[in-house]
């Protein structure tokens with residue numbers, strides 16, 4: 001498996017006013033599991049298709065294992081890149097058995113019969129399909145078909161694997177069991193994986209790092225817990241996870257690992273990496289319900305999540321999200337304090353949020 005690198009990568013489709021990808025820079029280490037996450041039309045599939053070699057970049061470079069796959073002067077065609085692809089639609093041959101489907105990439109590569117049989121058996125064992133070798137795709141469930149697609153991809157030992165919403169066609173229960181299959185599969189073979197998804201739960205559960213995309217750009221590329229705890233801007237704070245994103249006034253007073261801000265009519269100590277934040281991301285865990293808290297809010301919405309309630313609490317024209325262990329009354333007044341929230345500087349926020357909403 002090989003390192004994958006995008007340098008200043010752009011794609012402008014003919015007749016389109018805005019670039020589908022705008023100067024994307026990112027490096028993916030060998031063996032990393034990366035999720036591309038973002039709203040519809042943000043450029044996820046375009047980045048995957050450029051990596052696969054189905055499209056040519058308008059500018060910039062893609063390299064794999066230090067070799068240039070595409071730039072202004074080079075273009076390695078898709079079939080010569082040795083990249084495996086798993087589509088949402090499975091794309092299996094309906095008239096071939098499971099074993100024949102998995103064997104196909106090896107036949108194309110003129111691998112000997114004995115070696116083919118050995119590698120197909122290994123790929124079927126790895127994906128839990130040993131007992132299904134002789135079945136036809138029509139005799140399989142959606143999850144089993146997707147495992148055939150996975151086996152067919154890994155059988156030729158690709159340099160990287162691209163997965164385009166591979167679980168989007170499956171029902172909720174099957175999705176979570178297939179997530180486990182993907183995770184175990186990645187642990188076993190240590191493949192470099194680029195996984196496109198709309199579903200942030202899936203991205204947070206599976207990926208080593210997530211690239212959050214918006215309008216053809218990567219807004220933040222970080223581990224799931226960093227995206228959640230330390231979003232770089234308003235778009236990421238609003239798109240990943242739950243909670244409120246609120247403009248603040250910086251006081252200029254610093255403290256270890258943070259600063260003091262004014263928000264909701266009070267001063268609050270927050271975590272921050274900049275001296276003058278413009279916004280705060282307040283996750284539900286950051287809102288502590290306590291009678292003695294300095295803030296007073298009113299419950300305007302409530303959802304039972306199983307084990308706890310998700311409350312929407314309005315104060316000062318903003319709506320915070322809090323978790324509670326007991327049911328609240330709509331309209332009930334609660335004392336609150338804000339603890340361990342994260343503040344950041346994002347001058348672009350308003351334009352970005354407007355753009356994202358226009359796409360939603």
Ligand SMILES: Nc1ncnc2c1ncn2[C@@H]1O[C@H](COP(=O)(O)OP(=O)(O)OP(=O)(O)O)[C@@H](O)[C@H]1O
Pocket residue numbers: 013014016019020038039040041042043044045046047198
């Ligand atoms: N072949 C094409 N010709 C013209 N425009 C295109 C083409 N393919 C994609 N686009 C445009 O490029 C932008 C990015 O599209 P892309 O399919 O990469 O988004 P996406 O993030 O994968 O969206 P989704 O989650 O809906 O699949 C969109 O504005 C889309 O309309």
